[in-house]
Amino acid sequence: MFVLAELKDTIRITPEQFSLKLTEAIQDEINRKLANKVLLNVGLCISLKDLVSIGDSLILPGDGSSHTDVIFRYIVFRPAVGNIITGKIRSCSREGVHITLGFFDDILIPPSSLQHPSRFEETEQAWVWEYPLENGEKHDLYMDIGEPIKFRVSGELFEESSPIGPPQKEGPSTSKQTEVKIPYKIIAAINESGLGVLSWWDQNNQEEEEEEGEGGEDDQEEEDLNGESIGDGAYEE
Amino acid sequence: MEIKNICYSPLTNFEVLETLKTVSKKDTKKKHGLRNLATITYETLQYLEETPVKSQTKESITDFLRDVSQYKLTKNELLMIINDPPSTALHIQLLVEDSEERLTEDQVNEILVLVSKYLNIEES
Numbered sequence: 001m002f003v004l005a006e007l008k009d010t011i012r013i014t015p016e017q018f019s020l021k022l023t024e025a026i027q028d029e030i031n032r033k034l035a036n037k038v039l040l041n042v043g044l045c046i047s048l049k050d051l052v053s054i055g056d057s058l059i060l061p062g063d064g065s066s067h068t069d070v071i072f073r074y075i076v077f078r079p080a081v082g083n084i085i086t087g088k089i090r091s092c093s094r095e096g097v098h099i100t101l102g103f104f105d106d107i108l109i110p111p112s113s114l115q116h117p118s119r120f121e122e123t124e125q126a127w128v129w130e131y132p133l134e135n136g137e138k139h140d141l142y143m144d145i146g147e148p149i150k151f152r153v154s155g156e157l158f159e160e161s162s163p164i165g166p167p168q169k170e171g172p173s174t175s176k177q178t179e180v181k182i183p184y185k186i187i188a189a190i191n192e193s194g195l196g197v198l199s200w201w202d203q204n205n206q207e208e209e210e211e212e213g214e215g216g217e218d219d220q221e222e223e224d225l226n227g228e229s230i231g232d233g234a235y236e237e
Numbered sequence: 238m239e240i241k242n243i244c245y246s247p248l249t250n251f252e253v254l255e256t257l258k259t260v261s262k263k264d265t266k267k268k269h270g271l272r273n274l275a276t277i278t279y280e281t282l283q284y285l286e287e288t289p290v291k292s293q294t295k296e297s298i299t300d301f302l303r304d305v306s307q308y309k310l311t312k313n314e315l316l317m318i319i320n321d322p323p324s325t326a327l328h329i330q331l332l333v334e335d336s337e338e339r340l341t342e343d344q345v346n347e348i349l350v351l352v353s354k355y356l357n358i359e360e361s
Contacts, residue, residue: 001320002253006242028271035274042243046253046277047260073245075253077281080313084331086288086321103280150321152331194327201327 001079004049005042008071009033013057015064023051026070034074038183041158043078044104077104079186083153086198089145092126097143099151099188106185109151113189115196129196141200148198155187247313250290250320251298257282289322289357301355308344322357323349 009030017025027048034045055069079085087107090100097114099107111118115129121142129141143149161181190196257278285291298319305315310333317332326345330336336345 002248002250003243004245004248005240006245008239008241031274032270035271036277037273039238039240042240044277046281047257047274049256071241075248075256078244080247084317084321102284103277150331192331194325194331201325 001077001083001085002046003043003076003078004073005039005076005078006052006071006073007042008069011068011070013066013068018066022057022068023054026051026054026068030070030072030074038158039076040160040183043076044184046075046077046103049073049075079153081153081155084150084195085153086148086150089143089147089149089197091145092120092143094120097127097149099149104186106182107151107188108185109188109190113154113187113191115191129200141197143197149190150195150198151188151190152192152195153186154189157182157185157187159183159185247316249298249316250285250288251293251295253281254285254290257285288320290320293319293356297355301351304351304355305348308340308348318348318352319356322352324353324357325349 011026011029013022013025013029017028020028030048035047036045038044050073052071052073057066057068059066085101087099087101090098090105092098094111095108096111097109098105099109101107111120111127114127115131117130118127119130120126121128124142126145127143129143130138131141132138159181161183194201260274261278261282301319302315305318310318314333318329321328321332323329323332326342326349329340329345329348333339340348
């Protein structure tokens with residue numbers, strides 16, 4: 001889910017940092033610029049990994065700072081499509097289930113990618129998987145806030161966000177622009193067996209065998225499914 | 238800013254954890270304007286330290302890779318297994334493409350044993 005991206009930039013070191021070692025000043029400056037920011041089509045920048053090369057430093061007329069061409073590698077959060085990640089449920093809404101990883105919040109499972117059939121419980125503000133039981137009834141599995149959840153990355157969306165303009169002081173009448181662009185969004189899916197809230201699969205292994213409908217399991221094996229990782233019969237050929 | 242290579246190489250969560258640990262130590266100096274770095278490293282560290290990655294070491298990962306090489310998993314699959322060590326056969330099914338055709342039931346169980354031996358030490 002993390003990658004190293006190789007980037008090149010001209011780093012400006014202001015005179016007050018001349019007392020530092022050049023490499024240290026450059027590292028700080030790169031981190032100042034990139035840490036916790038989304039780079040378009042690259043991902044969420046976490047931290048500098050290492051410097052690859054440092055070019056000659058130049059001084060430009062009218063500016064006391066030095067400018068240095070630097071090639072460096074940066075740790076970037078950019079899960080590949082198809083990756084499986086474990087996160088926590090942040091909230092549920094009509095648009096789907098929002099997931100957080102702690103450092104990254106913009107992950108959404110749209111309703112079409114939830115387990116089927118699911119419904120949105122208006123009173124509880126939670127999505128519910130209507131798990132079908134053998135006798136034709138259904139068992140409601142709630143997706144509560146804070147529950148750990150395993151999901152597959154099914155898509156990503158980058159959006160160019162322009163800098164926020166100066167605040168408009170022209171009287172209170174000007175409508176506030178609440179439209180916030182999300183620079184990097186991950187679309188996730190949990191409509192596969194094994195994905196979704198972790199506790200579903202600890203307890204529901206047995207039932208899932210039937211639900212998958214791939215059949216052919218003998219009853220004894222199904223007895224052993226719970227908990228035990230070795231000899232787990234959930235695997236089918 | 239020039240992007241030379243978007244994906245120079247993928248990283249395991251373990252490598253990220255190790256790097257961030259050194260970063261968070263260095264930052265005690267509280268330099269001006271590095272608050273973003275402090276925030277993101279703190280949050281990422283918190284996330285990673287809740288996962289089994291915390292108990293991994295360089296040796297345990299190389300040992301795992303050596304022992305698991307006989308099952309002919311792709312690099313990407315191995316990366317996912319190391320980042321999110323599977324504890325049940327169902328998880329392996331999710332992580333390994335066409336696992337039904339490529340692995341026998343016994344092999345899956347052998348991989349699970351290796352995973353709990355090297356990668357998921359706490360839970361086993």
